[in-house]
Amino acid sequence: MPGEVAKQQEQAYKGLEKGGWPDLLAKPSVPSPPGTDTQLIDAQNDVEAVAAWLREYQDSPQTLKSYRREAERLLLWLSSHNTSLCDMNREMLRQYEAFLADPQPAEQWVGASKPRYHAQWRPFRGGLSPASRRQSLIILQGLFSWLVEVGWVRHNPFVLMRDKARRLNNQAQTIERYLERDLWAWFWQWLNAPVGHASERESYEQARRRFIFCFAYLLAPRISEMANARMGDFQESEGRWWWVVVGKGSKLARIPVPDDMLECVLEWREALGLSGLPSYHEPDPLIRALDKRRGISDNQLYRLIKGVFSEAADALEAQNGKPAYVSALRRATPHWLRHTAITHQAQSGVSLRYLAESARHSKLDTTSRYLHTEDNEWHQEQQRHRLKTAPKTPSDPL
Incomplete structure (x- = not known):
């Protein structure tokens, strides 16, 4: 130049x-x-x-x-x-x-x-x-x-x-950045452990953490979708609740809301001083700052989730948990929660068609990366190939 x-x-x-x-x-x-x-x-x-x-x-x-x-x-x-x-x-x-x-x-x-x-x-x-x-x-x-x-x-x-x-191929054959079921079970139990004599702020922060991880696990949102979510995005139609979201590529989607998520929404609204489930025209932020009014940015949410993962890793390490699980928590990012949610849905038997709809994938090939069924079957089949018990006496020469 x-x-x-x-x-x-x-x-x-x-x-x-x-x-x-x-x-x-x-x-x-x-x-x-x-x-x-x-x-x-x-x-x-x-x-x-x-x-x-x-x-x-x-x-x-x-x-x-x-x-x-x-x-x-x-x-x-x-x-x-x-x-x-x-x-x-x-x-x-x-x-x-x-x-x-x-x-x-x-x-x-x-x-x-x-x-x-x-x-x-x-x-x-x-x-x-x-x-x-x-x-x-x-x-x-x-x-x-x-x-x-x-x-x-x-x-x-x-x-x-x-x-x-x-x-330059970033499409792995299967998704590996997720929390295994046993690790997620421990993490959710740890997250919901009683705080003890907590101040009003500590109780609010604990409720917010529970809601964030409940939201991430049950509906598999992207971090920006969580940060931008509004109360009115939860809508009832013919007795069924849906989460309405504008996702990647500005695509509008409607995701079924499971009963556990509705319970989490009710608990979270109670922590905010609100009653009942959201109304259709309720534009206030879903996830809020400490003043219980303002929303939070996706960067703030990212750091909050990473901080919780770090605390959990320290707690599991103190309990002499599996080193691999401790390492997973230290490496985990908010997007791991989306991978975890979709993977666990697949393991629970949700069909590929509906799994792709909930994940909002444009191609079934993307969703199929979350299916570990063949891995399990392959592993079980491989057990047929093993070393037999050694004979007590040397075998005859060939």
């Missing part, structure tokens, strides 16, 4: 550090020539080109959030190397993949969670796991494919990646 353009690009990125990145809609005046002669987007630099790509996902807030995060990391890394998107080649992609595993220098790239405008904000909390690195590369592969189509870059470096289909 010519020195003049590199300097201009660096200035553009510095301008973003003052607050342009949170919505990626800033339009720095510093030009950055596209990689081809035919440009199909109105952009003057890499940031604006990426912003145009992200606007394609403005109707999917959670997708937009994760895509923006990965695009920002790449652009900041390119800026630190005085280069741009059109210069990205296979070797640079290899270097960036290694960087995702260990962002160095750590003081520049790694830090505690802070608001984007905070002086101590950093793009990473630490090096990414193999699964997270794979997801990052999948997102960036899509970005480069789009940039090629609109004429911003000449080539997609991911095309040269050997064994790309396997390396």
